[in-house]
Amino acid sequence: MNPSVNAGHPGVLLNVQGLSKKYGDREILRELDLIVESGEFVCIVGPSGAGKTTLLQCLSGLSAPTAGRVVLNGREIHETPPEMAIVFQDYSRSLMPWLSVLDNVTVALRSTKLNKQARHERAVAALTEVGLGDHLALYPWQMSGGMQQRAAIARALAYQPEIVLMDEPFASVDAQTRADLEDLTLALKNHLGITVVLVTHDIDEAVYLADRVVVLGNRPTQVVDIVEVELGAQRDQISTKADPKFSSLRSRVYRGIRGEAPTAADAVEG
Amino acid sequence: MKRVKLLAIEAWLPIVLVTVWLVASAGSGSLYFPPLADILHEVRELWIFDATRDDLLPSLGRIGVGFCIAVVVGVVGGVLLGLLRPLEEALRPLLEFLRATPGVALLPIATLFLGIGDEMKIFLIALASVWPILLNTIDGVRSAEPVLLQMARSYRFSTAGKIRFIYIPNAAPGVFAGCRLALAIATVVMVVTEMVGSPGGIGWFILDSQRSFNIVQMWSGIVVLGLVGYALNLALRLVESRVLAWHHMKNG
């Protein structure tokens, strides 16, 4: 589709500076700094209730930060910019039940100024890419959870964004579907050269998918560790997860979440 | 096969009741309850098609125009008030008051301002039947799924796009429920305004027949009115089953 302009030349795509968020007196996020480079797969991992959804909403301009700023391609974000698409945590509620999956995708392309024919073609291509090519006419509630999540991913892809934000996209599907969707996401990301920021509470998932894992601690949430994952671009559910590097990375992330200091061994591995 | 079964479920009770009425009233000498067979004969004689042309069609015209006004005003107003919360809060007491006032209670004042012709009748039909549609639309707009609204914002839907693809479809089941209620109210108001207003229309026909002691003719009007009410409701349900196909499939 649309390989990101900067794919070959890593550069800063998303820059988060001193991001804080309070709901009333409750401090959720405290002075987060984060840089995402073009073409990177970044996983943000944190415990349930840490404020991961809140963070993604700030990153996408759906919610205004209390302090700090979010800059995408050099411009500060106040609403979701056209080069960004989101896959929501609650996929079943983020699809319109009154429209077929195909229409769910085409309707989301209306702001792109493409004509009807082009929107249709793009939607069909994206749905085919995620394996829903034979199910275009189904309504979301006629599909399994995994299929609904594929549809939500297709909607984001059809939008041809430079960056996709995903909020625990695989949290409520079964293990097998989850592995399939993880591999689908990796393959699409590699093939399209887009940047992905994925939020999850699952450490294995974060290490398996990411080029870099950002570890969040408990509330008020701060970045406690940033872990580079050098497992190569080609990953495999069995051999990657059996790699000794994988297990040392995941124990480092685990300790970060628990609030323990990284050990010397971690430093060598990382 | 399924159709036949549905039809049977729909029709068995009316068939039984009509048969009972036919048998029980056969040979009745009562002035007020003439035999159903006579009434049906009168229906055939009168309503195919002279009275239909002279009285029924004008009635249908009035209820059609009045009901359509109610739907348009109810949906457009409901979307506006649903989206503009402060405006709705300011108007809420007034709306509740107007809704609680039976539309026909405004008949005397409506006749003062609009006379006894079509304007008054259509106005009252629309006024009395707009409330369930308006209030259900407001609720439907308010109850739009927050995740969907975030999705719409993130994909940069225009306001018109949000209304068309999120708010209206979300309100649609409630709007149709409101329309069914509104149609029943509209029928009542149509009959009442015709009985009180200028001559013509099925309501006037029934009252006029009674006044001239033509009881069989009066009953024929009532039977036709019942059939018309049933047909209107059926038409609305047909539209609904088209528009809300997704909703009926989803909820079994």
Ligand SMILES: Nc1ncnc2c1ncn2[C@@H]1O[C@H](COP(=O)(O)OP(=O)(O)OP(=O)(O)O)[C@@H](O)[C@H]1O
């Ligand atoms: N709109 C809001 N108003 C007030 N408090 C909120 C709001 N949204 C979230 N919170 C609070 O912020 C905290 C973080 O919520 P958030 O949904 O961001 O967590 P999360 O990490 O995404 O959790 P999960 O893993 O369960 O999805 C929670 O304690 C929640 O109660």
Ligand SMILES: [Mg+2]
């Ligand atoms: Mg969340």
